[in-house]
Amino acid sequence: MSRIVATRLSKRFGAKRAVDDLSFHVEPGVVTGFLGPNGAGKSTTMRLMLRLDHGEGQTLFDGKPYDQLSHPMRHVGAVLEAKAFHPTRSARDHLLMLASANAIPGKRVDEVIEYVGLREVAKAKPKSFSLGMGQRLGLAVALLGDPHTLILDEPANGLDPQGITWLRNFLKSYASQGRAVFVSSHLLAEMALMADNLVVIGRGKLIATGSVDTFIQQASGTTVLVRSTENGRLADVLSQSGAKITNDDTGALLATEIDQANVGELAFQAGIVLHELTTKVATLEEAFLEATEGSEEFIAQLGGTAALEGIDR
Numbered sequence: 001m002s003r004i005v006a007t008r009l010s011k012r013f014g015a016k017r018a019v020d021d022l023s024f025h026v027e028p029g030v031v032t033g034f035l036g037p038n039g040a041g042k043s044t045t046m047r048l049m050l051r052l053d054h055g056e057g058q059t060l061f062d063g064k065p066y067d068q069l070s071h072p073m074r075h076v077g078a079v080l081e082a083k084a085f086h087p088t089r090s091a092r093d094h095l096l097m098l099a100s101a102n103a104i105p106g107k108r109v110d111e112v113i114e115y116v117g118l119r120e121v122a123k124a125k126p127k128s129f130s131l132g133m134g135q136r137l138g139l140a141v142a143l144l145g146d147p148h149t150l151i152l153d154e155p156a157n158g159l160d161p162q163g164i165t166w167l168r169n170f171l172k173s174y175a176s177q178g179r180a181v182f183v184s185s186h187l188l189a190e191m192a193l194m195a196d197n198l199v200v201i202g203r204g205k206l207i208a209t210g211s212v213d214t215f216i217q218q219a220s221g222t223t224v225l226v227r228s229t230e231n232g233r234l235a236d237v238l239s240q241s242g243a244k245i246t247n248d249d250t251g252a253l254l255a256t257e258i259d260q261a262n263v264g265e266l267a268f269q270a271g272i273v274l275h276e277l278t279t280k281v282a283t284l285e286e287a288f289l290e291a292t293e294g295s296e297e298f299i300a301q302l303g304g305t306a307a308l309e310g311i312d313r
């Protein structure tokens with residue numbers, strides 16, 4: 001059974017549909033990445049899921065809406081804003097207060113402080129924290145109840161490279177314990193390393209959902225790069241077998257709709273010597289750009305610094 005089932009989520013701000021009839025599932029045991037261009041509606045979706053915003057549709061966590069969970073902090077941990085803390089209370093006191101309000105034993109506070117690497121600054125006030133330290137404190141809050149579902153909005157923001165690597169390893173291991181992790185990030189290379197599944201949205205609507213591998217294969221397919229001294233003849237042979245051929249700028253041929261083994265066999269049968277034969281797999285970034293093309297909310301103007309909102313291409 002899916003850990004989170006979001007059904008027909010919708011939210012308008014005036015005439016604008018920030019989230020538009022969005023449905024998806026989040027499974028336990030894996031990290032699910034939540035991707036979309038700027039302004040696609042990711043934060044609003046997460047707020048709707050947790051009933052922090054009012055809109056249409058419903059989100060069930062193990063069959064129940066968030067506000068009907070008997071111990072929400074033990075069920076779902078969320079970090080939506082990195083710096084939403086009391087300005088003068090120390091990080092540890094902030095966590096102690098939340099623990100006591102939610103009947104969580106005080107010793108768990110020191111455990112989570114240790115987990116997220118805030119021991120040195122546990123007595124400091126969050127207003128002195130960097131964005132990265134704020135993220136760690138947010139994560140500590142989310143982990144207090146030892147929840148089996150985590151919802152994190154851009155948790156890597158403000159983390160240094162070591163912090164990002166730590167976060168990735170932490171979330172992967174958290175998910176591997178059978179927990180569900182739903183995380184948004186605009187760091188696509190990082191998402192490719194961290195996520196198993198994806199929910200991709202554009203302008204509030206679902207664009208794709210499924211495994212990262214399938215998303216990459218479906219969005220871009222694969223390209224076979226082949227280099228020979230007889231490009232013209234090779235291109236003819238491959239085209240006759242249904243491949244689509246283009247030239248790259250280094251003098252190689254790029255073939256799609258054919259796999260590497262087939263290219264090798266056809267070249268061999270035609271007596272064409274190959275100097276290079278490799279398969280170029282698309283990156284998550286390439287697949288994302290292709291899948292979300294035209295659904296960006298903010299498109300940079302050529303030659304200018306202004307951003308335009310709501311352009312249909």
Ligand SMILES: Nc1ncnc2c1ncn2[C@@H]1O[C@H](COP(=O)(O)OP(=O)(O)OP(=O)(O)O)[C@@H](O)[C@H]1O
Nearest residue numbers: 013016018036037038039040041042043044045297
């Ligand atoms: N409180 C609000 N009032 C009016 N419009 C809003 C409000 N919150 C969000 N929006 C608009 O709703 C759309 C979705 O915003 P949202 O912040 O959910 O997107 P996002 O995918 O999280 O973006 P980003 O990646 O830039 O953080 C945007 O057009 C945004 O301007």
